[in-house]
Amino acid sequence: MLKRQGFKGRKAFYQWTAIDECTRMRFVYGFEEHTPENSTKFLKMLLKEFPFKIKRFKQITEESSHINIKAVK
Numbered sequence: 635m636l637k638r639q640g641f642k643g644r645k646a647f648y649q650w651t652a653i654d655e656c657t658r659m660r661f662v663y664g665f666e667e668h669t670p671e672n673s674t675k676f677l678k679m680l681l682k683e684f685p686f687k688i689k690r691f692k693q694i695t696e697e698s699s700h701i702n703i704k705a706v707k
Contacts, residue, residue, distance in 0.1 A: 639696070645666065646666075647664040647665060647666055648664065648667070648668045648672070649663075649664050649679050650662070650664070650665070650672075650673070650676040652676075652680050652684075652691075653697050654684070655692075657698060660683065661678055661679070661680050661683055663679060677691075691700070
């Protein structure tokens with residue numbers, strides 16, 4: 635889920651979070667802008683860092699319900 639977070643007097647950022655439903659392993663990263671390019675960067679980092687193959691994504695946003703997306707190879 636993306637959330638713009640910040641503290642008084644500090645830059646705000648958007649947080650991307652991935653959580654594996656079986657292991658509860660998490661991967662979290664923040665960007666200053668909410669853009670499709672940053673979403674792509676996040677997914678590439680996620681695929682590189684997770685120790686196992688990711689088969690599906692479940693996207694949850696504040697504006698939409700669950701959307702299943704096949705993993706990028």
